[in-house]
Amino acid sequence: MNKISDALNRLCELALVALLSAMTLVVFLEILFRYVFHLPLFWTEEFARYCLVWSSLLGATIAFKRGEHIAVTFFLDRFPPRSRRVLVLAARVSVAVLLVVILWGGIHLVMVTSRQLSPALRISMAVPYAALPIAAAVMLVHALTHALSFLFAGEHSGT
Numbered sequence: 404m405n406k407i408s409d410a411l412n413r414l415c416e417l418a419l420v421a422l423l424s425a426m427t428l429v430v431f432l433e434i435l436f437r438y439v440f441h442l443p444l445f446w447t448e449e450f451a452r453y454c455l456v457w458s459s460l461l462g463a464t465i466a467f468k469r470g471e472h473i474a475v476t477f478f479l480d481r482f483p484p485r486s487r488r489v490l491v492l493a494a495r496v497s498v499a500v501l502l503v504v505i506l507w508g509g510i511h512l513v514m515v516t517s518r519q520l521s522p523a524l525r526i527s528m529a530v531p532y533a534a535l536p537i538a539a540a541v542m543l544v545h546a547l548t549h550a551l552s553f554l555f556a557g558e559h560s561g562t
Contacts (some may be wrong), residue, residue: 408548411466415461422461426454447522454532470543472482481531495550502543509536 405470468474481489513536516528 404544404548404551408468408545411544412465415464415541419458419461419465422454422458426458429454429471441548446523449521453521455543456531457534458535461541462543464538464545467542470549477500492550492553495546495553499546499550502539502546506536506539506543509539512536 429447429450433444433451437443463472473533482490509532513532516525516532519528520526521528521531
């Protein structure tokens with residue numbers, strides 16, 4: 404399971420680099436065309452917005468994998484180690500359940516919006532909305548990997 408999680412994380416990192424590069428290039432082109440050539444491009448703002456959505460959600464999966472998400476451990480640190488272990492495991496299971504709900508809702512959202520076209524790019528709105536279930540699925544794999552590592556190896560990294 405660790406290998407799958409690592410491979411998904413690497414894929415997300417590569418996609419994130421590509422998305423941020425594309426977004427930067429498109430915004431630069433829009434500035435160039437608007438202010439230098441006085442010929443604004445109609446599609447760049449929408450493209451950059453969709454790249455931002457995808458990069459934000461893919462970035463969240465990478466942060467989740469690395470354990471760099473926000474964690475408040477003030478109360479957790481006050482418990483004895485055995486209780487702390489149970490609470491951390493309960494938190495990880497809760498996160499996995501939440502990710503399943505987000506995945507399910509995201510799939511439904513993609514199906515509902517699949518026939519709707521975006522205003523400027525004229526692509527299916529399922530493309531930008533697909534970021535949600537994909538990110539949830541990747542985070543779910545990471546969450547299960549973290550939980551299994553925590554259970555069987557006794558790792559104590561983050562919640």
